[in-house]
Amino acid sequence: xxxxxxxxxxxxxxxxxxxxxxxxxxxxxxxxxxxxxxxxxxxxxxxxxxxxxxxxxxxxxxxxxxxxxxxxxxxxxxxxxxxxxxxxxxxxxxxxxxxxxxxxxxxxxxxxxxxxxxxxxxxxxxxxxxxxxxxxxxxxxxxxxxxxxxxxxxxxxxxxxxxxxxxxxxxxxxxxxxxxxxx
Amino acid sequence: xxxxxxxxxxxxxxxxxxxxxxxxxxxxxxxxxxxxxxxxxxxxxxxxxxxxxxxxxxxxxxxxxxxxxxxxxxxxxxxxxxxxxxxxxxxxxxxxxxxxxxxxxxxxxxxxxxxxxxxxxxxxxxxxxxxxxxxxxxxxxxxxxxxxxxxxxxxxxxxxxxxxxxxxxxxxxxxxxxxxxxxxxxxxxxxxxxxxxxxxxxxxxxxxxxxxxxxxxxxxxxxxxxxxxxxxxxxxxxxxxxxxxxxxxxxxxxxxxxxxxxxxxxxxxxxxxxxxxxxxxxxxxxxxxxxxxxxxxxxxxxxxxxxxxxxxxxxxxxxxxxxxxxxxxxxxxxxxxxxxxxxxxxxxxxxxxxxxxxxxxxxxxxxxxxxxxxxxxxxxxxxxxxx
Numbered sequence: 001x002x003x004x005x006x007x008x009x010x011x012x013x014x015x016x017x018x019x020x021x022x023x024x025x026x027x028x029x030x031x032x033x034x035x036x037x038x039x040x041x042x043x044x045x046x047x048x049x050x051x052x053x054x055x056x057x058x059x060x061x062x063x064x065x066x067x068x069x070x071x072x073x074x075x076x077x078x079x080x081x082x083x084x085x086x087x088x089x090x091x092x093x094x095x096x097x098x099x100x101x102x103x104x105x106x107x108x109x110x111x112x113x114x115x116x117x118x119x120x121x122x123x124x125x126x127x128x129x130x131x132x133x134x135x136x137x138x139x140x141x142x143x144x145x146x147x148x149x150x151x152x153x154x155x156x157x158x159x160x161x162x163x164x165x166x167x168x169x170x171x172x173x174x175x176x177x178x179x180x181x182x183x
Numbered sequence: 184x185x186x187x188x189x190x191x192x193x194x195x196x197x198x199x200x201x202x203x204x205x206x207x208x209x210x211x212x213x214x215x216x217x218x219x220x221x222x223x224x225x226x227x228x229x230x231x232x233x234x235x236x237x238x239x240x241x242x243x244x245x246x247x248x249x250x251x252x253x254x255x256x257x258x259x260x261x262x263x264x265x266x267x268x269x270x271x272x273x274x275x276x277x278x279x280x281x282x283x284x285x286x287x288x289x290x291x292x293x294x295x296x297x298x299x300x301x302x303x304x305x306x307x308x309x310x311x312x313x314x315x316x317x318x319x320x321x322x323x324x325x326x327x328x329x330x331x332x333x334x335x336x337x338x339x340x341x342x343x344x345x346x347x348x349x350x351x352x353x354x355x356x357x358x359x360x361x362x363x364x365x366x367x368x369x370x371x372x373x374x375x376x377x378x379x380x381x382x383x384x385x386x387x388x389x390x391x392x393x394x395x396x397x398x399x400x401x402x403x404x405x406x407x408x409x410x411x412x413x414x415x416x417x418x419x420x421x422x423x424x425x426x427x428x429x430x431x432x433x434x435x436x437x438x439x440x441x442x443x444x445x446x447x448x449x450x451x452x453x454x455x456x457x458x459x460x461x462x463x464x465x466x467x468x469x470x471x472x473x474x475x476x477x478x479x480x481x482x483x484x485x486x487x488x489x490x491x492x493x494x495x496x497x498x499x500x501x502x503x504x505x506x507x508x509x510x511x512x513x514x515x516x517x518x519x520x521x522x523x524x525x526x527x528x529x530x531x532x533x534x535x536x537x538x539x540x541x542x543x544x545x546x547x548x549x550x551x552x553x554x555x556x557x558x559x560x561x562x563x564x565x566x567x568x569x570x
Contacts, residue, residue, distance in 0.1 A: 057265075071402055092483075100264045106317070112516075113516075118516055
């Protein structure tokens with residue numbers, strides 16, 4: 001398959017990580033892990049950009065959902081079944097709003113994964129790692145997903161030590177949602 | 184508690200992966216190339232010319248558009264997600280089926296290359312799943328952290344979901360032609376249209392108004408009283424009865440019970456829709472549990488997130504990893520960029536239009552798309568233009 005022009009500029013840089021040791025299986029794991037880590041970092045940066053603009057709206061919706069959720073619990077605790085059903089329904093509606101907004105926001109986090117997989121599709125389309133004893137094999141997607149998890153965990157632990165991401169965290173904490181029960 | 188929930192999630196994930204790997208068939212590498220090779224060579228409909236410019240999934244002569252077009256469509260989908268809700272998923276599918284011209288292209292191979300026709304059908308629905316399902320998975324994680332877990336309920340939903348996640352791809356991958364898929368998609372569009380329509384009717388509006396009034400009355404009465412957290416309330420979810428026909432638990436001093444058959448069936452149907460159409464699955468758990476089972480939102484969010492997680496793991500492994508349904512990742516990635524932009528623009532612009540009118544506009548759009556797809560899928564030709 002011919003490579004899409006969009007990948008030609010950074011293909012040499014990415015493939016370099018797949019040629020470090022000269023031992024193909026190890027190189028594939030190293031290269032894919034670096035690619036997964038890049039996808040995690042890029043996703044974090046773009047989700048920050050999206051949140052910077054849209055977090056206020058997200059927080060408003062979350063506060064509303066939280067408010068009705070708490071109210072429904074209070075109604076349940078005080079044995080008021082009618083109030084419980086009403087508040088539970090409103091909590092469900094508010095939850096729906098935040099859920100779909102979050103789905104859309106998730107795009108900012110997920111797009112680098114798809115771009116990384118698209119590049120791998122050109123490079124490693126026919127690659128298959130056999131799984132012992134069960135006669136199945138994992139393709140490049142399976143390997144990428146398996147390596148994305150440790151890359152995500154590693155970055156999650158490390159990002160608090162990186163000045164840029166520390167600044168992002170404090171910027172986002174600057175307007176954390178406040179749940180007000182008694183307005 | 185945190186360790187315990189992580190352990191449960193881990194166990195479910197392991198169970199799902201093992202179940203899928205044990206039950207799945209060996210993958211078929213390079214099947215797209217094989218299907219292309221079996222297709223007649225030429226420039227006419229239902230043929231592939233090897234020298235034609237490469238389009239969707241790298242197929243020579245397949246539809247291909249300028250990248251900005253995918254971003255613009257993504258913005259539209261993201262805008263709908265963040266202003267109207269579920270209809271965003273439908274529009275993501277409409278993009279793949281109609282706007283990007285994939286279903287008509289796939290249909291042209293109905294007689295000349297049925298394998299390619301069915302493979303493109305699988306690719307379209309898997310693309311929907313990537314676009315909507317993975318994003319829903321992230322949202323579910325967030326709610327999982329917020330909520331509490333009713334283990335037997337999550338277990339029943341997950342078992343039903345795993346069963347559907349295995350059976351639906353087994354019965355349909357490589358077997359469903361694009362017309363059937365489009366017809367089923369039309370049915371789902373009508374279901375969403377019906378829900379949106381009900382919310383805009385006087386009855387739907389009155390119900391919401393009454394709920395708000397009841398909530399406000401309770402809130403005002405509640406302000407005057409100080410709530411004491413009794414020992415019973417602090418206990419959280421306590422399962423009091425496990426049985427084949429009834430599972431009961433207490434929460435905040437109130438008893439709730441359910442027949443395990445219902446969440447099993449619910450999990451099966453909901454994840455089945457997700458696996459079949461690629462949209463409309465995971466996010467149905469919450470309304471199902473609050474409206475049908477009458478359970479508190481406080482525990483529904485966490486429990487449904489667990490079911491979504493398990494269902495998606497099965498679907499992802501089955502459709503994407505084990506069965507290796509080919510998808511155009513660059514197209515999906517570009518659309519996701521647009522969706523992220525739309526998610527930011529949605530709240531800024533939608534507040535200028537009253538919610539009820541926004542829903543009415545989308546009811547009309549949904550009826551149009553629903554009729555178009557039903558006739559296209561089951562009668563062979565859409566009676567409405569643009570579908």
